[in-house]
Amino acid sequence: MRLIILAPPGGGKGTQASRLSDQYNIPQVETGKILRQAVQEGSQLGKDAKSYMSSGNLVPDEIMIEIIRNRFAEADCQAGFILDGFPRTLQQARALDKLLDEQEVELDAVIYLNVPVAVIQERLSRRRVCSDCGATYHLDTKPPGQTGICDSCQGELIQRSDDREEAIEQRLKQYSSKTEPLLEFYQDKGVLLEIDGAQSISRVESAIDTALTESQ
Ligand code: ADP
Ligand code: ADP
Ligand code: ZN
Numbered sequence: 249m250r251l252i253i254l255a256p257p258g259g260g261k262g263t264q265a266s267r268l269s270d271q272y273n274i275p276q277v278e279t280g281k282i283l284r285q286a287v288q289e290g291s292q293l294g295k296d297a298k299s300y301m302s303s304g305n306l307v308p309d310e311i312m313i314e315i316i317r318n319r320f321a322e323a324d325c326q327a328g329f330i331l332d333g334f335p336r337t338l339q340q341a342r343a344l345d346k347l348l349d350e351q352e353v354e355l356d357a358v359i360y361l362n363v364p365v366a367v368i369q370e371r372l373s374r375r376r377v378c379s380d381c382g383a384t385y386h387l388d389t390k391p392p393g394q395t396g397i398c399d400s401c402q403g404e405l406i407q408r409s410d411d412r413e414e415a416i417e418q419r420l421k422q423y424s425s426k427t428e429p430l431l432e433f434y435q436d437k438g439v440l441l442e443i444d445g446a447q448s449i450s451r452v453e454s455a456i457d458t459a460l461t462e463s464q
Contacts, residue, residue, distance in 0.1 A: 249274050249328040250353060252335070254430060255361035257419045258372035258411075259445050260452060262384050264361070265332035267453060275324045279333040281382050282315055283307060304410055304418030306336055306426060313343040320347060337426045341433055357463055358434040359456055361445030365420065372416050376405040389449065 249272045253261045262278060269276035283301060286294035293315075297307045306312075316334055319325065335341040348354060363371075374387040376396075380403030385392050392398060396405050410419065434440040441459040445452055 249330070250348075250355050251328075251330040252355065252358040252434075253330060253332050253361070254358055254427070254434075255445055256363055256365075256368050256423045256427075257416070258368045258375060259361045259363040260371075260449070261332045261361065263390070263449060264359070264452060264456060265330045268330050268456070272328065272330075274328040274330055277316070277319055277325070277329050277331050277334065279312060279315060279331075279336075281333075282319070284382070302409055302415065304415035304422065306422050309337055309339045309343070312336070312340055316340075316344065317347060320351070335430060336422075338429055338433060341430055355437075355439050357460060358430075358440050359459070360431060360434075360440055360442045361452065362442055363445040367446050368420070369416065372411045373413075375408070375411055377408055378403040379406045380404070 251268065251272075251274075253265045253268070255261045262280075265276045265278065268274075283293070283297045287298050287301065288294070293311070296311060300307045312334060316331075320329075331344075335344050371386065371389075374389075376385045376387060376392075377383065378385075378398035378401060381398060381401045383398055383400055383403075384390070385398075385405060392405060397403070398405060409415070431440065441456075441463060443452060443455045443459060447455065
């Protein structure tokens with residue numbers, strides 16, 4: 249299975265991608281997580297990406313394409329993957345096409361979670377993430393068993409620095425100007441599956457499963 253999950257920030261990409269990754273036994277390639285780890289480690293990539301991320305802007309395409317090229321070279325991506333957070337611009341989408349062509353493989357589907365802005369703002373402001381393993385929670389819709397503590401690793405739950413008002417606004421702007429054009433791009437290729445992403449987590453799960461089955 250070669251999948252992309254596309255949604256506005258906070259639309260539920262990570263939540264659904266991690267489940268699909270288990271279900272299909274394919275790696276979840278999460279560019280936001282790769283970048284956050286680089287920032288934490290203080291590597292050159294982290295230094296280059298940090299200011300873009302904290303202001304809610306996109307990291308330059310060349311950097312992102314290089315990350316994906318390297319990640320695809322790893323053995324676990326040979327049998328498939330789910331891309332979570334990439335591509336986010338037309339230039340990234342075209343570069344991805346080229347990488348897939350080189351490997352003579354094709355995308356199975358682009359799962360698009362359609363979520364209205366009002367819902368997104370609520371989701372982002374109530375999101376909490378594990379500072380150790382990156383697992384994602386929501387104060388109301390997906391609370392941890394114990395307040396402030398990660399269910400899977402007991403790490404401390406924190407709010408992402410870009411999940412605050414000013415950065416959220418900028419991320420939404422970037423999404424509508426740079427990422428939304430991808431909907432037409434993938435629609436034209438006939439691989440776009442549109443899902444109502446404003447439903448509960450379990451309903452979104454079953455809607456994705458139905459759409460994937462019907463598309464095969
Ligand atoms: P969200 O899950 O809220 O959509 P991500 O964790 O995917 O956010 O991404 C966090 C930040 O990392 C983005 O706001 C952006 O700065 C950067 N980023 C992640 N993926 C990409 C990408 N494909 N292109 C450019 N920037 C990216
Ligand atoms: P993304 O990766 O697109 O930024 P997340 O998967 O991190 O989105 O989800 C954003 C927030 O909304 C998280 O707090 C998550 O627990 C919560 N969430 C995800 N999907 C749903 C849903 N269908 N209904 C309610 N809350 C959700
Ligand atoms: Zn954890």
